Amino acid sequence: MKTEKQNHITRKEAISKLGKYAAITAVGTFVILNPLKAQSSSPPDPGGNPFD
Numbered sequence: 001m002k003t004e005k006q007n008h009i010t011r012k013e014a015i016s017k018l019g020k021y022a023a024i025t026a027v028g029t030f031v032i033l034n035p036l037k038a039q040s041s042s043p044p045d046p047g048g049n050p051f052d
Contacts, residue, residue, distance in 0.1 A: 009017075
């Protein structure tokens with residue numbers, strides 16, 4: 001069983017883990033929201049304003 005001291009991490013370790021998570025999240029977000037891919041997969045514009 002873990003003691004209470006083993007559950008704590010240092011500030012340096014926490015920042016390191018957070019940095020890795022942030023980098024992975026940024027890459028994932030860029031891939032998912034890549035404007036060129038989103039534009040190529042969207043349907044073509046039918047043209048005209050439907051409210052005119």
